[in-house]
Amino acid sequence: MAWTEPGVVTERIAILGGTFTPVHNGHRALLHTAFQTASHDGTGEGHVIVGLTDTDLATRTRDDPDNPEYLGPFEKRRRDLDNELSRLGAAYSASFEIIRLSDTQGPAATREDVDALIVSPEAKAQRRANEINRRRSRDGLRRLEIHTAPFVVAEDGTRISSTRIRSGEIDAHGRILDDGGEGDQHTQR
Numbered sequence: 456m457a458w459t460e461p462g463v464v465t466e467r468i469a470i471l472g473g474t475f476t477p478v479h480n481g482h483r484a485l486l487h488t489a490f491q492t493a494s495h496d497g498t499g500e501g502h503v504i505v506g507l508t509d510t511d512l513a514t515r516t517r518d519d520p521d522n523p524e525y526l527g528p529f530e531k532r533r534r535d536l537d538n539e540l541s542r543l544g545a546a547y548s549a550s551f552e553i554i555r556l557s558d559t560q561g562p563a564a565t566r567e568d569v570d571a572l573i574v575s576p577e578a579k580a581q582r583r584a585n586e587i588n589r590r591r592s593r594d595g596l597r598r599l600e601i602h603t604a605p606f607v608v609a610e611d612g613t614r615i616s617s618t619r620i621r622s623g624e625i626d627a628h629g630r631i632l633d634d635g636g637e638g639d640q641h642t643q644r
Contacts (some may be wrong), residue, residue, distance in 0.1 A: 468503075470561075501548055563587050
């Protein structure tokens with residue numbers, strides 16, 4: 456948090472990280488939460504830092520490390536994420552930046568100016584957020600606010616995930632795909 460004079464906040468910083476491949480509605484919920492958290496009334500515009508997991512870290516920390524080719528090249532993921540952030544961010548006052556994330560805690564554990572950490576409701580993400588705050592406390596830094604974005608569910612009521620998208624079950628919006636990889640052709644309600 457930057458200050459110009461006592462008590463005047465000029466920038467609120469929210470941080471999050473992930474592989475974002477492919478970008479789907481669950482990721483969009485995280486990104487909206489980040490922009491909402493960083494954007495605020497007052498003189499500052501706010502700022503969102505998105506740590507994009509590099510390929511080595513993603514391969515080491517994946518639930519399915521046998522198929523790293525599903526991640527896609529870092530630069531393509533970065534371009535896709537930048538396009539999505541530009542589109543979503545247009546509705547908010549906060550700016551954004553994408554950084555390379557090469558360790559599981561990243562700058563959330565060490566940057567003094569960060570205010571909030573945005574995470575998913577998954578147990579692994581919640582544990583990691585609490586580990587980051589324990590480390591910050593141990594290192595004499597103030598604890599981060601932890602903001603949890605909601606799960607986003609697909610048409611079948613099961614949460615949207617990149618794994619389900621890659622396996623051809625659903626698309627990035629949670630629509631059920633038929634065997635040909637196209638969304639159900641049902642009428643809208």
